Structures are given as C-alpha cells and as structure tokens.
Amino acid sequence: MADSAGGQARGAQAAPLRIGIAGLGTVGAGLVKLLRGNETIVAARAGRPIAITAVAARDRTRDRGVDLSGVTWHDDAVALATDPDVDVVVELIGGAEGVARRLVTTALEAGRPVVTANKALIAVHGAELAALAERTGVPLMFEAAVAGGIPAIKTVREGLAADRLTRVGGILNGTCNYIMTAMRESGRPFADVLAEAQALGYAEADPSTDVDGIDAAHKLAILAGLAFGRPVAFASVHVEGIRGIDALDLDFARALGYRIKLLGLARRREDGVEARVHPCLVPEKSPIAQVDGVFNAVVVEGAFVGRLMLEGRGAGEGPTATAVAADLIDIARGSAVPVWGRSADGLTQIEALPRAAFHEEYYLRLNVHDRPGVIADVTAVLRDHGVSLRSMLQHGRAEPAPEDGTAGGDPSVPLVLVTHRTRESAMLEALGRIAALSVVIGTPAMIRIDPG
Numbered sequence: 001m002a003d004s005a006g007g008q009a010r011g012a013q014a015a016p017l018r019i020g021i022a023g024l025g026t027v028g029a030g031l032v033k034l035l036r037g038n039e040t041i042v043a044a045r046a047g048r049p050i051a052i053t054a055v056a057a058r059d060r061t062r063d064r065g066v067d068l069s070g071v072t073w074h075d076d077a078v079a080l081a082t083d084p085d086v087d088v089v090v091e092l093i094g095g096a097e098g099v100a101r102r103l104v105t106t107a108l109e110a111g112r113p114v115v116t117a118n119k120a121l122i123a124v125h126g127a128e129l130a131a132l133a134e135r136t137g138v139p140l141m142f143e144a145a146v147a148g149g150i151p152a153i154k155t156v157r158e159g160l161a162a163d164r165l166t167r168v169g170g171i172l173n174g175t176c177n178y179i180m181t182a183m184r185e186s187g188r189p190f191a192d193v194l195a196e197a198q199a200l201g202y203a204e205a206d207p208s209t210d211v212d213g214i215d216a217a218h219k220l221a222i223l224a225g226l227a228f229g230r231p232v233a234f235a236s237v238h239v240e241g242i243r244g245i246d247a248l249d250l251d252f253a254r255a256l257g258y259r260i261k262l263l264g265l266a267r268r269r270e271d272g273v274e275a276r277v278h279p280c281l282v283p284e285k286s287p288i289a290q291v292d293g294v295f296n297a298v299v300v301e302g303a304f305v306g307r308l309m310l311e312g313r314g315a316g317e318g319p320t321a322t323a324v325a326a327d328l329i330d331i332a333r334g335s336a337v338p339v340w341g342r343s344a345d346g347l348t349q350i351e352a353l354p355r356a357a358f359h360e361e362y363y364l365r366l367n368v369h370d371r372p373g374v375i376a377d378v379t380a381v382l383r384d385h386g387v388s389l390r391s392m393l394q395h396g397r398a399e400p401a402p403e404d405g406t407a408g409g410d411p412s413v414p415l416v417l418v419t420h421r422t423r424e425s426a427m428l429e430a431l432g433r434i435a436a437l438s439v440v441i442g443t444p445a446m447i448r449i450d451p452g
C-alpha cells in the first residue's frame with residue numbers, strides 16, 4: 001500500500017524516463033502490459049515514471065492486447081537509436097546478428113542506454129559491446145537474457161561480487177525442461193509438447209535453438225563470463241541438446257534413481273574453465289531434479305558463499321518482462337554496473353576446455369543382440385580403456401532384431417551400463433569400439449551423470 005500511495009506522489013513529480021521498444025512479441029507485449037499494469041509501483045521504485053514513447057515492430061495491424069495509441073511507430077527499428085524522444089532503447093527482437101545487433105550498436109554509439117533480453121547477442125558479441133558501452137559511458141543491461149524472471153545476472157555479478165566463484169550453471173532452458181517434464185510425467189510425444197511450449201511463448205523464434213541446447217549455451221556463456229570475470233568464447237562451449245533423449249532413457253533413469261535434465265555446467269579448474277551444455281542424469285532426490293516444467297534453476301558455488309540455488313520461471317511473458325523492467329528501473333535510478341562486472345579495458349575472452357578434458361560418470365544404453373557373451377564383449381572394451389563399471393541393467397522384452405544381415409535372427413534388448421568417474425577421452429574411444437561390435441545395433445546413447 002505504501003508503495004502505491006507515497007510512491008505515486010514522489011515518482012510522478014520527476015521527468016519520465018522515455019523508452020523505445022523494438023519487438024512486440026511475447027516479451028515486448030509483456031513489457032507494455034507490465035509497465036501499464038504496475039505503473040505506480042514502477043514509478044515509485046524508479047523515482048520517476050517510465051513512459052513508452054516509441055516502438056518498432058513488423059506488423060502495425062496485429063492485435064497484441066495492448067493500446068499503443070499516442071506512441072510513435074518506427075518501421076525501421078534502428079531509428080529508435082536516434083529518436084529524440086527516446087532515452088533508453090529496449091531491444092526485444094532477438095538474434096545475434098541483423099537488426100538486433102545494428103540497433104544495439106547504433107544506440108550505444110549514440111550514447112543511449114540499452115536494455116535487451118537477447119542472450120544470443122550478449123553471448124556472441126558481449127565483449128565488443130561491453131567495450132563500446134564503456135567507451136560511450138552508457139549502461140547495457142540484460143537481466144532478462146538469463147533464466148527469465150530469476151535475477152541471475154544481478155545475483156552473480158553484484159550479489160556475489162566479492163567471492164571467487166568456482167561453479168555456475170543449472171537448468172537454463174524453460175522449453176527443454178517443459179518438454180522433458182511432460183515426456184517423463186505423461187509420456188506425451190516430443191513434437192506435441194514442443195508445439196505447446198511454442199504456443200505458451202517459451203520457445204525461441206527458431207525452436208531448434210532451444211532443443212539443440214544453443215539457447216542454454218548462450219546463457220551459460222554469459223553466466224560463466226560474469227562468474228569468472230572474463231567473457232567465455234561462445235564457440236568453445238560444448239553443446240548437446242535433448243533430441244537424442246529417448247523415452248527409454250527416461251524410464252531407465254527412473255529405474256536407476258535419476259531424472260534427466262538439460263544442464264549448463266561451468267567450472268573453474270586449475271588448468272582452465274569448463275563450459276558445457278548437455279543432458280545429465282541427476283539423483284531424483286537432489287534439489288535440481290525437483291525443478292520441473294518451465295522452471296529454471298541457477299546454481300552458483302563460491303569459496304566463501306558456498307552453494308546457492310535460485311529457482312523460478314525461466315521463460316514466458318510475465319517473468320521475462322519483470323526482468324526487463326527491473327533493468328529499466330536501475331537505469332532510471334542512475335545505477336550502472338559494467339557489463340562483465342569489471343572494466344572492459346583489456347578484457348580478453350577465455351576459451352573453454354575441450355570435451356576430452358571432462359571427467360564424469362557415464363550412463364550408456366546399448367541395443368544389443370540377446371546372445372551369450374555380449375556383456376563380456378562390451379565390458380572387455382571398457383576394461384581396455386580403463387573404464388570401470390558401477391552398475392548394469394538389462395531388462396525389458398526382447399524385440400525381434402532388424403533384418404540388417406548381422407542380426408542372425410537374434411532378438412535385441414537394451415543394455416544399460418553406469419560407469420565410475422572416468423575421462424571423457426577414454427569414454428569416447430571405448431564408445432567408438434563398442435558401437436562397431438557386431439552384437440551392438442544402432443548408435444549407443446551416452447548421458448553424463450551429475451551429482452545435481
């Protein structure tokens with residue numbers, strides 16, 4: 001109550017912060033609704049009203065459920081960067097290149113603060129944009145770019161600024177988590193659940209960005225850059241998505257006491273930094289295994305702070321608009337933090353370590369002919385590469401093997417193996433040989449195991 005009454009009086013007196021919004025899709029339209037619906041609260045917290053003076057979107061006629069009368073329309077989004085009635089440019093188009101990049105660059109060059117939700121842009125061009133923002137002395141803010149409504153950027157860059165962070169990551173893509181949760185809980189097909197995630201506004205314009213792990217990798221690269229004090233070269237992040245996850249793996253994971261989650265993992269090691277995105281088995285009792293649906297989890301570990309986990313909605317109109325508006329409030333109040341939490345002067349990128357350097361426990365699922373000696377053949381290869389087994393599971397109905405010439409009429413069965421911690425280079429060599437065994441049908445599935 002105090003917020004609205006007292007705040008209205010204080011916030012309404014000062015000159016408004018005038019914003020221009022490029023892109024009126026899920027997030028853009030959500031931002032208009034939030035700024036209108038919470039106008040008084042926002043003005044009180046910002047110390048002045050936040051007014052939408054201009055927008056740029058492709059289709060003037062589309063009904064977005066918001067009233068834009070009196071707001072200037074630009075057909076060319078880049079024109080927002082120099083519109084004299086715009087104090088802050090809000091980029092909600094998306095994409096690392098094209099209009100979004102031109103708009104942000106032009107605005108920063110013109111000395112205009114920018115707020116963006118564009119993780120692709122920050123992950124790929126964040127180093128040069130930080131240098132540009134620092135040169136022209138304006139803020140470049142991107143809280144919405146990582147984990148939607150979770151204040152992940154603020155937490156890592158500001159809340160934990162004093163600590164030496166050793167690990168950051170978590171569940172960073174709402175669409176994938178939504179899909180895998182629905183597949184696990186109701187056995188619904190991948191394509192149906194993906195269409196639902198798109199209809200709910202969770203997915204990227206090209207949803208392969210979500211399901212192939214690229215979106216989570218953009219967010220991980222940003223978090224790792226903030227946690228370790230230098231931007232991570234995006235091309236060096238190891239990325240795998242969820243297309244290879246079979247319903248069988250979800251069932252076997254359950255039987256073994258795990259759930260499967262698409263995780264982003266960045267770790268500081270003595271010899272460098274690991275940054276990777278891939279599905280992981282996590283113990284079903286671990287906190288991260290409970291994070292389902294569109295929810296994300298951001299996990300951080302530091303020498304002094306220990307471990308913390310933030311959970312919240314990682315995608316969708318409301319949560320993402322909240323994060324964009326929080327950045328606008330910071331700008332209205334005059335608070336600004338360097339993009340990577342420190343001066344961009346002389347800041348060079350870190351190359352993440354290659355996958356051969358990873359060291360994990362592994363889940364392997366093979367489809368094998370149901371014949372005597374199969375297990376001995378497979379375990380002999382693992383032994384040759386120094387990979388030791390923790391457990392093995394073989395059950396389910398034997399299916400007739402495909403007529404591939406080598407089948408010899410034997411039925412096929414899934415065989416699941418769980419290893420002790422081992423080097424990924426050894427695992428990959430062993431897997432290559434296992435896949436070539438005549439008793440193995442098709443391509444084996446390999447999923448890493450994380451303690452969660």
Ligand SMILES: NC(=O)C1=CN([C@@H]2O[C@H](COP(=O)(O)OP(=O)(O)OC[C@H]3O[C@@H](n4cnc5c(N)ncnc54)[C@H](O)[C@@H]3O)[C@@H](O)[C@H]2O)C=CC1
Nearest residue numbers: 023024025026027057058077092093094099117118315316
């Ligand atoms: N949807 C979500 O839950 C979240 C999205 N984001 C990010 O927010 C940004 C926007 O995402 P959404 O709103 O979901 O996308 P969207 O596809 O719903 O909206 C993008 C809008 O930009 C417009 N647009 C495209 N090209 C344009 C151009 N040349 N000029 C003007 N407008 C143009 C499109 O017509 C569309 O309305 C992206 O960077 C996305 O990665 C970040 C966090 C969550």
Ligand SMILES: N[C@@H](CC=O)C(=O)O
Nearest residue numbers: 173174175202204315
């Ligand atoms: N497509 C993204 C949207 C938020 O960043 C996701 O599903 O997480």
Ligand code: NA
Nearest residue numbers: 143146148150
């Ligand atoms: Na966020």
